Amino acid sequence: MRQGHDTGLTRRAALGALGTVGVAVSLGGVVTLGGAAPAAAQALGQNEPLEAALKRVFGGRPMKDGSGMIKLDIPLIAENGAVVPVGVEVNAPMTPQSYVKHIYIVADKNRIPIVTRVALTPASGQAYMGANIRLGETTDVRAIVEQSDGTLLALTREVKVTVGGCGG
Amino acid sequence: MSDIGKVRLRVPASIKAGDVIRVRCLVIHPMERIERDKAGKIIDKKYQYIDTVTVTYLGKTIATFDTTQSVSENPFFAFAVKATDPGKLTVSFHDTHGQKYEGSVDIAFS
Numbered sequence: 001m002r003q004g005h006d007t008g009l010t011r012r013a014a015l016g017a018l019g020t021v022g023v024a025v026s027l028g029g030v031v032t033l034g035g036a037a038p039a040a041a042q043a044l045g046q047n048e049p050l051e052a053a054l055k056r057v058f059g060g061r062p063m064k065d066g067s068g069m070i071k072l073d074i075p076l077i078a079e080n081g082a083v084v085p086v087g088v089e090v091n092a093p094m095t096p097q098s099y100v101k102h103i104y105i106v107a108d109k110n111r112i113p114i115v116t117r118v119a120l121t122p123a124s125g126q127a128y129m130g131a132n133i134r135l136g137e138t139t140d141v142r143a144i145v146e147q148s149d150g151t152l153l154a155l156t157r158e159v160k161v162t163v164g165g166c167g168g
Numbered sequence: 169m170s171d172i173g174k175v176r177l178r179v180p181a182s183i184k185a186g187d188v189i190r191v192r193c194l195v196i197h198p199m200e201r202i203e204r205d206k207a208g209k210i211i212d213k214k215y216q217y218i219d220t221v222t223v224t225y226l227g228k229t230i231a232t233f234d235t236t237q238s239v240s241e242n243p244f245f246a247f248a249v250k251a252t253d254p255g256k257l258t259v260s261f262h263d264t265h266g267q268k269y270e271g272s273v274d275i276a277f278s
Contacts, residue, residue, distance in 0.1 A: 044219075044234045044235075044236055045219075045235075045236020045237055045238065047202065047210065082240055082241065083240040083241070084240070085244070087246065107238060110238050111202065112202075112236050112237050112238045113238075114236055114238070115235075115236060115238040115239060116233055116234065116235045116236065116238070116239055117233070117234040118231060118232070118233050118234075118247070119231065119232040119233075119234070120230075120231050120247075121228075121229070121230050121231065123225065123228060123230040123249070123250060123252075124188075124230055124231055124247065124248045124249060124250065125188035125248055125249065125250025126188045126248035126250075127248075128190065128246070128247065128248040129231075129233075129245070129246065129247055130192070130244070130245065130246030130247070131233070131235075131239060131243065131244060131245050131246070132239070132240040132242075132243060132244040133238055133239055133240055134201075134237075134238050134239065134240050165240070
């Protein structure tokens with residue numbers, strides 16, 4: 001590795017150039033989007049604590065209790081955390097004027113707390129989604145519903161996990 | 169896995185015009201999890217997992233799933249569709265390695 005020094009210099013230069021490009025791109029994004037970066041522009045699943053994830057995705061907006069509207073279908077005890085079926089049904093109209101825009105599934109203690117985000121359209125006819133998720137340990141699972149007018153509704157349910165499924 | 173990317177789609181056996189139907193779909197995919205070395209540091213590599221699932225019906229996108237590694241292996245998804253006209257329903261899965269897996273079913277009324 002005698003050439004290590006030279007390589008290091010080149011690499012530094014290359015990284016510097018990359019950084020400049022990155023700044024240019026982010027500036028461009030701000031200009032075109034008017035300062036509001038959409039949640040979709042960044043990777044949804046990040047290795048972060050729950051509070052950081054909620055703050056990043058929802059920006060600290062207040063959440064109402066959705067127990068009257070949301071039906072969260074998830075087992076109370078999951079023997080195998082690697083595959084946990086979850087279903088969410090929202091008792092809300094799906095018309096072009098008022099519909100359920102997003103359904104989020106959040107597992108509080110997962111290393112990647114945001115499990116999935118479903119974007120729905122009125123053509124669905126019903127606000128419903130189902131998926132198989134992973135749970136690392138016994139945790140609260142939240143279903144967070146965002147309606148077309150921006151209202152957030154949340155429902156939390158605890159799931160006991162016998163064998164964790166998230167590995168590293 | 170040789171079966172990787174195989175998509176299975178399931179719709180109710182009999183559909184009437186205007187019904188809201190529930191469609192279930194599954195794709196064979198490893199959904200790689202974050203790996204850590206002995207010191208607990210995350211191994212930095214491009215993990216292969218599905219990050220977008222798009223549902224298209226009659227040429228229109230009706231639902232999009234943005235998924236993370238917290239979704240199980242061989243992921244299963246379910247969603248509702250209002251069957252207004254006979255036509256094709258397509259579900260496409262896109263993963264972080266740029267692979268695309270697609271499955272479609274014809275919605276026909278009985």
